Amino acid sequence: MKNYIIRRLLTLIPVLFGISVAIFLIMQLIPGDVVTGILGIEETPELRAMWEKRLGLDKPLVVQYINWISGVVRGDFGESFRTGAKVFPEILARFSISAELALLACIVAWIIALPLGVLSALKRNSISDRIVRIIALLGVSVPNFATATLLILFLALAFGYYSPIRYVSFLENPLVNLEIMLFPAIVMGGSMAGSVMRMTRSSLLEVLRQDFIKAVRAKGAPESVTIMRHAFKNASIPIVTLVGMQMGILMGGTVVIEQIFSIPGLGQYLLTGIFQRDYPIVQGTVLFMAFIYVFINLLVDIIYTYIDPRISYS
C-alpha cells in the first residue's frame, strides 16, 4: 500500500510539471505584456525597463520559468502588483474558507443524494422514483448561479431575509459563520446532489442485478444487510469516482458562489485578480487550485483500493 501511494505520487510529478508549464505559457499570451498591463498610459521607456528588471522579464523565457517555479516550490508565489502583499499566505488563508464551503456542500449533497438515490433504485419505476429522477435532472441542469440568484430573490421577497454581508470566520463565531455558509452550501450541494443521485441509482441497480446478490438473499440475509453491506458497498466505486470528478465543478462553483454571496474565499480572490489584471494572483491561484484538484483525484484513487480490494496496488 505504501509503495502504491509513493508510486502514484511520483506519477503526479509530470502532471504537476505540465500544469505549471501550461499556466506559465498561457500567461505569456497576455496582449502586449504584463508591464503594459501595469503601467497603461503612464508607460515610459525608463519605467518599462525598471519593471522588466523587477519582474525578471529581461531574462530568457526558460530562466523566467525556472525562477518562478523554484519560488513556487519554496512557497513563494510572488507578490500582488497592486498591494505588494505576498500571494501565497493570502491563498492559504482564503483556501480554508473555500474548503469549508466545499466540505459543507459535499455534506449537503450526500445527505440529499445518497438516501434518495438508494430509494429510487429500490423502488424502481414507482412514483417516488420518478420524482427523485426529476429532482436529480433539475439538480444537474440548473446552473448554480441561477439557483443562487433565485434563492436570494425568494428569501428576500418571501421572508425579507438577507444573509449577513460581513464575513465571520468559524473560529470567531461558529453560528454566524454557519448562517453565512448555509445557503451557499445548499446551492452548491444541491447541484452536486443531482449527479450523485443519478450515479447512486444507476450503479446500485447494476449491482442488484448481479448473481451474488441473489446468493446473499438466498442464504437468508435480511434485506437491509443485503442492500447496505453487499450492494451499496459494491455500488460505491463509481460514486466515489464521481465525487472526485465533481471537485473540479465544485471549484468552479466556489468562484461563482463566493462572488454572489460575498464570501472572501479563493474563488473571489481569483476573480479580483482577473478584474484588476493582477497576474501573480491569477497565476498563483489557478496553479494552487489545479494542484489541489490533482491531489484530490489522487486521494480518490487511494480510497478505491480501500473500497474494492480487487483493484491492485501495482
Place this chain on the structure above:
Amino acid sequence: MSDIKRITKKRKLRKDNTLYLLLRDPLGRAGFMGIALIVLLAVFAPYISNFDVAEIHSKDRLQAPNSTYWFGTDNFGRDIFSRIVYGARVSLVVGIVSVSIAAGIGFILGIISGYFEGRIETSIMMVMDVLFAFPSILLALLIVAVLGTSIVNTMIAIGIVNIPVFTRTVRASVKSIKSLDFVADAKSIGLKDRDILIRHIAPNSLASFIVQATLALSSAILTEATMSFLGLGIRPPEPSWGSMLSESRAFMELAPWMVIFPALFIILTILSFNILGDALRDVLDPKLKL
C-alpha cells in the same frame, strides 16, 4: 470488403431508427421540443422581437410584464423579451462555434493519436492530460483573463477547454475500430494510412462523436452563461442570458422579472440538452438504460 458493406448498412439502419426512437420517448420528445424552441427563437430573432436589443426607453424603466413589453423592461428601459430572444442567438452561436473548434481539433488529434501509436500518441495525450487536469471553468477563466473579454475570446476559451474530451472519445473509438477485420482488409489490399483514416476509420467513429457533441454543446452554453454572469464573457450591451441575470441582481426586489426570465431560459436550454443527451444515450446504447 463485405465487412465494410455490412457495417455501413448497419449504420444506416441505426441512423434511421435513432430519430424515431428518440421522438417516441416522451423525455426525448420534450428535450427535442425545448431545443427546437430555442433554435427557432435564435433563427427568427429579428421577426419575433418587438424592439431593438439596445433600444433604451427611459420613460419605461423597470416596467412589469405588459402587452407592450411581454417580459417587462430592465433598468435602462430595454425590452427584456427582445433581449431574451437575441440572447438565444448569442448562446447558440457561442455554443456551436466553440464546440466546433473543440470537435474539429479534438477529432483530428483523436484520429491521429488513436491510429499512430508511439511517440506521436504519447505527446498528444500528454498535452491532453495536462489540459484535462484543470477544472474546466478555471482554464476558461485563465484564458479569458489573459486574452481579454470578448465574444471571440470566450469562444476560443470554451473551445480549448473542450478539446481533450473529444480527443479522448475519438481516440478510444479509433482504437477499437482499428482492431476490426475490415481495417486489416483495407491494409492488405494496399490502401495508404491516410485513405484508411479518412475513408474508413473516421466515418465509423462518428456515433460516439455525435453524442459527445450534444453533451459538449450543453456544457459550452452553460460555461458561456457562467462566464458572462461573472462579467468575463459576452460584454454588455450584447444580450447574454448570463450577463442579464447578473445585471438584474441589483434590482431583483424592484423588478423580479429581470431575474426570472433569463434564469428560466438558461434552465430551459440546459435542461433540454441534458434530457435529449440522456435520451440519445439510451437510444444509442440500450445496455446503459437501467
